[in-house]
Amino acid sequence: MFYPILRSALFQLDPEEAHEHTVRALNTALSVPGAASVMRSIYRPATHGMQTTIAGMSFAHPVGLAAGFDKHADITHGMACLGFSHIEVGTVTPKPQEGNPKPRMFRLSTDRGLINRMGFNSAGMEVVAARLAKRPRGLPIGVNIGKNRDTSLEHATADYVTAFSRLAPHADYVALNISSPNTPGLRQLHETTALQELLGAIRSANQLLNKPIFLKISPDETPQQLEQVISTAIAYGINGIIATNTTVTRPNLSGPHTNEAGGLSGMPLRMLSMATLRTVVALTAGRVPTISVGGISTAADVYARLKAGASAVQVYTAMVYTGPAIVAQLTWGLAALMRRDGVTTIAEVIGTDR
């Protein structure tokens, strides 16, 4: 109820500054004794009949936090208090790096979207590993990894293996990010030979740890490219697909900032992300689960993604526009839709409209 007021104050600020204020405010609030349990009860999500299992991990409900919001694992406890069923920290690079010059994040308020060209600003794996060692328990926490900007594409695999080896012991799953549009050349890792090298090396590094590995893909690949990516991912034992990252296309935009370079997220990405989900679900044919992300902002969106075959969803941009009650809104709304349709478990929903 109070978020519209807070939002108009936050929207006076540069988007990245607003984000930093939010992180600081949440961490300050959490340092007050008892605040965490108050927050948990205010933002309590619906969980009855909502459980979903992915790669052996149990999620209390389908709605998780997408990568990029908690890049350095400094607000993981706060996000857990907002009710997310899982949290994806990162993208984390092996060495710390600044990312692109500011400003690098833009609000497209009329279109309810964001454009960002953060470029993997990262505290680096050492800092993040130390924070993840103190991560909240009781919900899956994944870590999303990428390469440093100054690492050439030929040496990209070594960066992923380095980050994997340092971070995977402190996470419940690892997401390989090959789909950010803001690190030059990164998306070329969708190409078969490069992907085979990367996935082969990660598989070897994972032999003892045996963590679930997800591949986060772009919404800008052709169906032919997606077919190659999915068959390679399955051949190399990937445990799930996260679809999708932001788009470099500019569909259906009307407001300001639309010409900024970077990846577009939020409402304008919705159709493209859904279309990619449908292609991925058809290609995987139930062999690996898919987490759908991109333009999800209502319970009806979550319901539609699950029906299309997603096993869970993630959100980022909708939290900027809707506020901290987003998970409660989506899960209680989903529960109402399921009740309307006489469905009692998420398992009965997944894939009913493929």
Ligand SMILES: Cc1cc2nc3c(=O)[nH]c(=O)nc-3n(C[C@H](O)[C@H](O)[C@H](O)COP(=O)(O)O)c2cc1C
């Ligand atoms: C400011 C910003 C930073 C992001 N950073 C990352 C990142 O570091 N790694 C990543 O895999 N995705 C990143 N993303 C992409 C999101 O995880 C998500 O895939 C995308 O925003 C689509 O979801 P949404 O429409 O719910 O925002 C970022 C998105 C935004 C808006």
